[in-house]
Amino acid sequence: MTAIETTALTKRYGDTLAVDSLALQIPSGVVYGFLGPNGAGKTTTMRMLTGLLTPSSGSARVGGVSVTDRDALRSQIGYLPETPPLYDEATAFEQLTYAAGLRDLPEGPTQDRIETLLDDFDLLTDADDRIDGYSKGMRQKVAYIQAVLHEPPVVFLDEPTSGLDPRAAKTIRQRIRGLADDGMTVFLSTHILPVVEDVADTVGILADGELIAEDTPDSMTQRAESGQKQSLEDVFLELTDTETAAEVQPNG
Numbered sequence: 366m367t368a369i370e371t372t373a374l375t376k377r378y379g380d381t382l383a384v385d386s387l388a389l390q391i392p393s394g395v396v397y398g399f400l401g402p403n404g405a406g407k408t409t410t411m412r413m414l415t416g417l418l419t420p421s422s423g424s425a426r427v428g429g430v431s432v433t434d435r436d437a438l439r440s441q442i443g444y445l446p447e448t449p450p451l452y453d454e455a456t457a458f459e460q461l462t463y464a465a466g467l468r469d470l471p472e473g474p475t476q477d478r479i480e481t482l483l484d485d486f487d488l489l490t491d492a493d494d495r496i497d498g499y500s501k502g503m504r505q506k507v508a509y510i511q512a513v514l515h516e517p518p519v520v521f522l523d524e525p526t527s528g529l530d531p532r533a534a535k536t537i538r539q540r541i542r543g544l545a546d547d548g549m550t551v552f553l554s555t556h557i558l559p560v561v562e563d564v565a566d567t568v569g570i571l572a573d574g575e576l577i578a579e580d581t582p583d584s585m586t587q588r589a590e591s592g593q594k595q596s597l598e599d600v601f602l603e604l605t606d607t608e609t610a611a612e613v614q615p616n617g
């Protein structure tokens with residue numbers, strides 16, 4: 366089944382073409398690494414795919430639901446945005462219980478699941494403290510749990526390891542892989558390329574709102590001429606270097 370499908374998806378902000386006729390076909394059960402330089406249009410794409418921003422033109426379906434059908438979309442997706450929506454005055458327990466309530470999750474099993482997830486991220490002993498006393502990494506952990514609590518078929522993660530210590534970052538990496546292995550689809554945007562190299566099944570590179578490359582990490586990093594491997598970072602820098610790109614233009 367196709368988890369994310371976009372057709373000529375486009376977003377303009379005045380004269381700025383932020384996303385330009387994007388065509389994606391992402392099957393269920395994969396981790397899709399969505400890369401691009403600053404300002405490439407990644408956040409704009411994710412906001413359209415999560416129903417937070419109306420496309421200027423084109424269409425998109427997530428979990429079989431049109432992104433314009435926001436009510437139906439809510440149960441299909443989880444979203445960890447760059448700036449997580451948390452209530453500073455709430456404790457982690459309260460925040461997650463509230464999020465579960467908004468989604469009508471059954472109380473008993475959900476409380477157990479919240480506790481298990483908090484424990485997995487070493488947060489259980491802090492779970493009754495207010496979020497305004499949390500470090501950036503602790504907030505990030507709560508926001509991640511909130512995004513996956515209802516086990517949505519498709520989850521969008523924007524820089525999920527931001528502010529996390531190496532152990533917590535490793536836990537998230539393993540979980541991302543685990544989610545996909547359980548059949549969920551993970552749309553992952555990050556500037557930390559080794560994370561993508563490690564967990565992604567497919568990598569898409571966006572530049573100036575256009576998808577300029579899409580392949581498996583292995584194929585992308587295999588040098589066609591020499592047969593040698595290069596890093597995903599090298600590939601990214603080569604593909605998104607506008608000066609190099611201009612140099613290889615015919616007659617350029």
Ligand SMILES: Nc1ncnc2c1ncn2[C@@H]1O[C@H](COP(=O)(O)OP(=O)(O)OP(=O)(O)O)[C@@H](O)[C@H]1O
Pocket residue numbers: 378381382383401402403404405406407408409410
């Ligand atoms: N609300 C807005 N109003 C006007 N222009 C915007 C708005 N949001 C984004 N843009 C512009 O759209 C383009 C894409 O921005 P976007 O935030 O989607 O990029 P990004 O790939 O997520 O960047 P980053 O990696 O820096 O987070 C940029 O040129 C940006 O200036």
